Amino acid sequence: GIRPLILGSKESDLIGKDYMVASESTVLESLGVDVMDDIEAGSAVFINSEGEMEIESCIKNPIPTPCIFEYVYLARPDATIDNISVHKSRLRMGDFLGDKILNEYKNIDVDVVIPVPDTSRTSAMQVAYKLGVKYREGFMKNRYIGRTFIMPGQSVRKRSVAQKLNPIEIEFKDKNVLLVDDSIVRGTTSREIVQMAKEAGAKRVYIASAAP
Numbered sequence: 001g002i003r004p005l006i007l008g009s010k011e012s013d014l015i016g017k018d019y020m021v022a023s024e025s026t027v028l029e030s031l032g033v034d035v036m037d038d039i040e041a042g043s044a045v046f047i048n049s050e051g052e053m054e055i056e057s058c059i060k061n062p063i064p065t066p067c068i069f070e071y072v073y074l075a076r077p078d079a080t081i082d083n084i085s086v087h088k089s090r091l092r093m094g095d096f097l098g099d100k101i102l103n104e105y106k107n108i109d110v111d112v113v114i115p116v117p118d119t120s121r122t123s124a125m126q127v128a129y130k131l132g133v134k135y136r137e138g139f140m141k142n143r144y145i146g147r148t149f150i151m152p153g154q155s156v157r158k159r160s161v162a163q164k165l166n167p168i169e170i171e172f173k174d175k176n177v178l179l180v181d182d183s184i185v186r187g188t189t190s191r192e193i194v195q196m197a198k199e200a201g202a203k204r205v206y207i208a209s210a211a212p
Contacts, residue, residue: 007035
């Protein structure tokens, strides 16, 4: 998919204004650049060597098709895309998921809600709040293992999941656990994580996705 682009500007002693284009507003903000606007679908931005900028629409009646995975997983939570806070969108995903569980799975017996780190934490907190149960960190993450869903080959993905996450057993032992993940792409991670929770002593394991 194509990532969104955000335009920013900063006053410059040399040419009046410097312009920057980035895929997330956090990049601009960390450099002290003022966010101007989101670049619209079908638009092209041209900045010449003198620092002059032009924006033109290249398509008649373009249809915006933003990538939902930016809000679910890829973007930093402090980013704003299309004037939508990524953090707030994840809070709302958790709200909707919590309400759905309450409405459609009334007999579910959950002792604790545990996120699959990292990007599901925000949604998982809201699910726990909605259900009125404890929120606990139950997995430690190895930050040196990359994104498992894009790794080549099932055996590599499966091995990498085991190397990426390690359960904290006291959070699982003899409990009915609701695992909240941000999304499910292949299902490889989900199967392995459920098995980890069982081996850590969970009595029952439920799994829910903030963006199924």
